[in-house]
Amino acid sequence: MTATPASRRGGHLPRRLSAAFWFAVPFVALAVIWAIAVELSGVERRIFPQVTDVASAFAEMWRSGDLFTHTGASLRRMGLGVIAALLTGIPFGVLLGSSRVAAAFFAPLLRFSVALAGIAWIPFATLWLGYGERAVVFIVWNAMFFALAYNTMLGVQRIPTQLIRAARSMGTPRHRMFVEVLLPGALPNIVTGLRVGLGYGWRGLVAAEIIAASAGLGYSIFLAQKYFRTDIIIAGMIIIGALWLVIDRALLAPLERRTVERWGMKAVNL
């Protein structure tokens, strides 16, 4: 029932190294196949670059500082959108989960909106907020909000009635129920919503930057296409994917480990 902390945290250094190794193997394999395929097919470099071209594009972006400008811009917008989504989506979800009528009314709308969240709102975002920072942040917020609110609502609904009763019978005032019971009780589902929402948000960010920004990772790959710099496009794609892995592993996984896993509440879903 309770795994030892060492095995949960990845354990000793050799085991962590071996985990990192096996995580890297498929990517190395992909790079090898890519290099061979480009070499054998003789495809024009402007159409699809060789591995070494992408590596030098990286180096070029590093030296010129573009790498940091674009990554910084993207992460800043992402951060703002995520904070806005957390501050709005979680309270809204808790509110819905606390009221049967509200939940019954809003649940179909939320499920409908999850499908449209983010990218489909770009036209409105630019119409209302113009081409720039605010539209991109809006898209990140919008992409995350519905998934986060919907999952939070589910989480609150799944808190056993007896837990809420126990809290009430121990004198918990209504205004403290949110922090003391509803939020921690719904956390397994909130984490699920966060994971799904961050995925939508990240993709929404890239798409919005292609259309509505003058800096950022999405913008950089879009701009590169104009100049047939496929090496930069691929480098940008790699950064986007790698940053997502970092967000998932460095933020979500530790959050899960310290809360729902530690409390024995890990939801069996996905």
Place this chain on the structure above:
Amino acid sequence: MRTLEISNLHKEFVDAYTGQTVVAVGDVSFSIEQGEFVSVLGPSGCGKTTVLNIVAGFDTQTSGSVLVGGKQVDGPSPERGVVFQSFALFPWKTVLGNVTFGLRMRGVPRADREAVAHQYLELVGLQGFEAKYPHELSGGMQQRLGVARVLANEPEVMLMDEPFASVDAQTRRKLQEELTGIFETKRPTVFFVTHDVDEAVFLADRVVVLSSRPSQVAEIVTVPLERPRHWRSALDNPDFRHTVTYLTDLLAAGEPNADESEDAPETSAAAGAVGEG
């Protein structure tokens, strides 16, 4: 002094599926003295948990009154602490966090509440487990924590809803014995709901027998057993056996036709599942 007084309690609800009015509690009256242990015994589905839920303030009666310390019950309150069958511990709180929860809600300073918590954790034999989380404890330990969590608030009455029904038979015996020990040292007032005749008799000063739905008080039986009590001596005691036999017969007579609807829900889906948050 009467700590709990239930008079002509009556509860009806409308069944969500059939739309019919169901009488869950017919007419129930009894009282519990301060420092008394009363078991409420009845067949499954007789409405005994509904009575407890009304006393706890989770549910409201259709008519009749419930007085605790002379005051009308109005919603849940720490003066009526509840030990649940499902334990209902907070998974995100440590053992210490669970025990101090009620005190914290009432603004007791940290040092004071931790002192109280340690005293009650020791009482239930959980000293040394303060930093564990509930899922790391066995079922028996979890329910001991459930008891400590309620007693730490020093309630006027401790309400226990079939608290040992979800632990294995050996652990149950042990917990029952521990509960009598705690009762004998602390003398809380206890309202204990069960459908287990042996358990009702072993623990209680008096046993309130409810008839099947719509429930009424069939009889109130005083248990002629000295304290302290232990299972070994109780089982050999003719008074214990007599009381158990008497109550078993009483329950059998009250049963309409040995219809074993064991897990019949005690509160309706309609009444029991309404969200409270």
